Amino acid sequence: MVTKKDIKFINSLKHKKFRHLNSSFIVEGKKSIAEFLDSDYELIKLFSVDCSIFNKIKNQIKIDKSLLRKISFLINPDDHLAIFKLSDAKPIDNNNLIIALESIRDPGNLGTIIRTCEWFGIKDIICSMNSVDCYSPKVIQSAMGSVSRVNITYLDLDTYLKSTKTIKIGASLNGKSIYQHNKSLDNGIIVFGNEANGISSGLFKLMDFNLSIPRFQNNNFPESLNLASSVGIILGEIKRKSI
Amino acid sequence: MVTKKDIKFINSLKHKKFRHLNSSFIVEGKKSIAEFLDSDYELIKLFSVDCSIFNKIKNQIKIDKSLLRKISFLINPDDHLAIFKLSDAKPIDNNNLIIALESIRDPGNLGTIIRTCEWFGIKDIICSMNSVDCYSPKVIQSAMGSVSRVNITYLDLDTYLKSTKTIKIGASLNGKSIYQHNKSLDNGIIVFGNEANGISSGLFKLMDFNLSIPRFQNNNFPESLNLASSVGIILGEIKRKSI
Numbered sequence A, B: 001m002v003t004k005k006d007i008k009f010i011n012s013l014k015h016k017k018f019r020h021l022n023s024s025f026i027v028e029g030k031k032s033i034a035e036f037l038d039s040d041y042e043l044i045k046l047f048s049v050d051c052s053i054f055n056k057i058k059n060q061i062k063i064d065k066s067l068l069r070k071i072s073f074l075i076n077p078d079d080h081l082a083i084f085k086l087s088d089a090k091p092i093d094n095n096n097l098i099i100a101l102e103s104i105r106d107p108g109n110l111g112t113i114i115r116t117c118e119w120f121g122i123k124d125i126i127c128s129m130n131s132v133d134c135y136s137p138k139v140i141q142s143a144m145g146s147v148s149r150v151n152i153t154y155l156d157l158d159t160y161l162k163s164t165k166t167i168k169i170g171a172s173l174n175g176k177s178i179y180q181h182n183k184s185l186d187n188g189i190i191v192f193g194n195e196a197n198g199i200s201s202g203l204f205k206l207m208d209f210n211l212s213i214p215r216f217q218n219n220n221f222p223e224s225l226n227l228a229s230s231v232g233i234i235l236g237e238i239k240r241k242s243i
Helices: A004-012 A014-021 A030-037 A066-070 A109-121 A137-143 A156-164 A227-240 B002-012 B017-021 B030-037 B067-073 B107-119 B137-143 B157-163 B225-241
Strands: A022-030 A043-048 A060-062 A080-085 A097-101 A124-128 A151-155 A166-177 A188-192 A209-212 B024-028 B041-046 B061-062 B082-087 B097-101 B125-129 B150-153 B168-177 B188-191 B209-214
Touching: A004 A066, A022 A137, A030 A043, A043 A066, A097 A109, A097 A227, A109 A124, A109 A137, A109 A227, A109 B082, A109 B225, A124 A156, A124 A227, A151 A156, A156 A188, A166 A227, A188 A227, A227 B107, A227 B225, B017 B030, B024 B030, B024 B137, B030 B041, B030 B082, B061 B125, B097 B107, B097 B225, B107 B125, B107 B137, B107 B225, B125 B137, B150 B157, B157 B188, B168 B225, B188 B225
Parallel strands: A043 A060, A097 A124, A097 A188, A124 A151, A166 A188, A166 A209, B041 B061, B097 B125, B097 B188, B125 B150, B168 B188, B168 B209
Antiparallel strands: A022 A080, A043 A080, B024 B082, B041 B082
């Protein structure tokens, strides 16, 4: 049975505060839920319109479509909604290439970046404390299951970058062309700044060097690329050199 | 003065049907409006909280913030909202590299793709008729002004691809690695399929060859990349070869 309290609880998980207070977050859709079930995340409860899909799952409650619409965060809910337990990030592995994000605001961007990072074999993403929460429903949705496998750590980026000896590369509009940087990068931290403002001046000073994606246009438009696209293009180029 | 009829008219422009019936679309925000004013698009009317910003524009009406909130499509409106006249796409230039999109659904993806295409010097984007409308407010917003400069043509993609002799390259999950394709592409059409299903089997048959972005992961996850990210990564790699 689904009580009013359950519905209220699920709705509260839209908000970061309640997700962290209750160590719980929502995953929707058959595919994403299957990927989280296969991961280290622990299922708290699964609500299904059709219980035959995840028939081995015990903490499962059958609900009808109208109730699903009530509890879902999606416009077109996908038959299943699961509550998983938040877990702490694992230690960061400095032997691999790491992506660091400063003050990232857009949940769709973060989700896409997590998905892209997994595609390119990145195991660790570091986010500044004021970045959007990776357990936000929109991040989970646009990351398409990748949040279950990529290690995402929130920390004081300034302190972390000052304390680590790993090479630090800024992604900026005024760096060296990614096409001219001929070394492969098997480790190091590539830092991407906020969508509107780029890397802050404080962090910028900590970079060993900066890389840019050249613009193939001579009218100075557009001013910049979308952040998630930039991460993809830079990783595509860096990983090419590792083959 | 702003009448109730004006407000109703602006609200109707959320919908593709009314945009095309009235040959009008909305651009919001100082930067994007400035870029459209600098383009071939014709301004119909500009609503400004602060008329000093575009002080040379005659078709300008001063409004207050509360009215702006009423007519704006944004959660945080940006002081200016303009109505521009829709214009027909220009002829497609087959001497340049062209990006074709089949059944693209997500307005944020289309906007990001238009912005990325402009960055990489693409002049023409072709969309299948059932693709999301490039004058949708969300596309205009995520394209950051690039809709004013990139030529976007909606047409029957199947008929067009059958009729053109230009080389046709499919972006798919099972093509040749973009890193192994060593020729530069100064012209040709790169076709990207729908977000969920990729290129349809009908169009797939028309491709001369297919290109893929290699996955640097051996667990088959994630299943795919975000569409806009894929466009960026493929263009980043193709343009590298043209330097």
